[in-house]
Amino acid sequence: MxxxxxxxxxxxxxxxxxxxxxxxxxxxxxxxxxxxxxxxxxxxxxxxxxxxxxxxxxxxxxxxxxxxxxxxxxxxxxxxxxxxxxxxxxxxxxxxxxxxxxxxxxxxxxxxxxxxxxxxxxxxxxxxxxxxxxxxxxxxxxxxxxCWNDAYMSRIKSHLGPNNTLTDDLMVLASRDGHWVFEAVEALCKGLEVILPDDLSFHDKDGHQRRAARVKWWAPDFSSLRNSTLAPGSVLADIPNIPLPPDPRLKxxxxxxxxxxxxxxxxxxxxxxxxxxxxxxxxxxxxxxxxxxxxxxxxxxxxxxxxxxxx
Ligand SMILES: [Mn+2]
Incomplete structure (x- = not known):
């Protein structure tokens, strides 16, 4: 070894x-x-x-x-x-x-x-x-x-502190919903989500209703919304077998x-x-x-x- x-x-x-x-x-x-x-x-x-x-x-x-x-x-x-x-x-x-x-x-x-x-x-x-x-x-x-995401990582990298840490300034931006730093930190620490079509929703492990589902970002391709989504079995069957909408985050x-x-x-x-x-x-x-x-x-x-x- x-x-x-x-x-x-x-x-x-x-x-x-x-x-x-x-x-x-x-x-x-x-x-x-x-x-x-x-x-x-x-x-x-x-x-x-x-x-x-x-x-x-x-x-x-x-x-x-x-x-x-x-x-x-x-x-x-x-x-x-x-x-x-x-x-x-x-x-x-x-x-x-x-x-x-x-x-x-x-x-x-x-x-x-x-x-x-x-x-x-x-x-x-x-x-x-x-x-x-x-x-x-x-x-x-x-x-x-x-979630490993090269695009978000390369964008945030030059703003990070030593050893890829969040600085105090970045903490503020990462807490501001809609800011790109917020999006990047969400992606890396919570994963990527897609909005489900046709008013589909489900309840997560804490009982919260979710209209978005986590994406299997590790999938080899994103040709099937159903196969690339981490939704519970009860709703999975209702997710159509269509390609994911084009999304620059998913490569x-x-x-x-x-x-x-x-x-x-x-x-x-x-x-x-x-x-x-x-x-x-x-x-x-x-x-x-x-x-x-x-x-x-x-x-x-x-x-x-x-x-x-x-x-
Ligand atoms: Mn976690």
Whole structure:
């Protein structure tokens, strides 16, 4: 085996216990308070926080790994939202970049706030989130939270801080609905969506009605709206088998394998294609925490997934 070997770990969402079990299975050991592996590095795909029962413990496992060089971690939409929640709005006194007036915003962030609100730890954790890159391009593999998109990445790259981080100025623009920076960060951290035709809609996992569906941006082509859409089975059959409307955001991907999280997958872990692997299998709910053990291959394999349900 040449070069480095990586374990790409899915969205933890505060499930520290599942993470500890997974690190054990992967052969990591805790040395002077830091989990490390003699031959491998971990990469977290983001969404460390929200939902689960052990928010700070999760941070206190991952952050020392990142700071010691035993792991890297990209920014997930939940870390992005946490920064926006904590950042005063520059133009609207008393407001924040993510509105605290909306009950759903607080509800989504409640497990995290319950552990840190009104403590200095909150500020420290947010300051650390601001150091997380939007994506990692390691040459032989690439990692992003939700969607690899060369067009948005090349457009935003020159505005980013060191190590592909969001600057304070970009945080403001990324929180302004309709701004291109908002669109770019949404794409990378939440994926791409298309509006469904003919008034089709469905209810998502949180019960919200959706008129737009996530796109399988990893698809080899976009010739069928039904086959390139991540809608629930109940509505999928009603989505017509027509090509997607022309969309400059959607181009067949060229490059090394891409790892990502975000999609709350279920069932046994499988690569999307030999070039794409999602490592989010709903650990934030009742699913296992999943890792992909990468050993240098350019064609990803199902046999390389490792999971822990915390038992
Ligand atoms: Mn996510």
């Amino acid at each position: 040449s070069g480095e070997a990586f374990d790409i770990i899915g969205d933890v969402h505060g499930q520290a216990w599942k993470l500890l079990c997974l690190l054990e299975i992967l052969g990591y050991r805790r040395i002077d308070g830091v989990w490390e592996h003699p031959e491998r590095k971990a990469i977290f795909v983001g969404d460390l926080i929200d939902r689960g029962p052990r928010q700070l413990e999760t941070i206190n496992i991952v952050r020392p790994m990142v700071e010691s060089g035993s792991a890297q971690c990209v920014l997930g939409n939940h870390e992005f939202n946490a920064i926006a929640w904590a950042t005063p709005h520059p133009e609207e006194p008393g407001e924040h970049l993510r509105s605290r007036r909306r009950a759903s915003n607080r509800a989504q962030h409640e497990a995290f706030l319950a552990e840190v609100e009104n403590t200095s730890t909150h500020d420290e954790v947010i300051a650390w989130f601001k150091t997380l890159p939007l994506w990692l391009d390691l040459g032989a593999i690439r990692v992003v939270h939700a 067949p991907y060229e490059g090394p394998p891409v790892f990502f999280g975000h999609y709350w997958r279920t069932g046994s872990p499988e690569v999307m294609t030999g070039k794409f692997a999602c490592v989010d299998y709903s650990a934030g709910k009742d699913g296992p925490l999943v890792a992909y053990r990468w050993e240098g291959e350019s064609e990803l394999k199902n046999a390389h997934f490792v999971s822990s349900d915390g038992s």
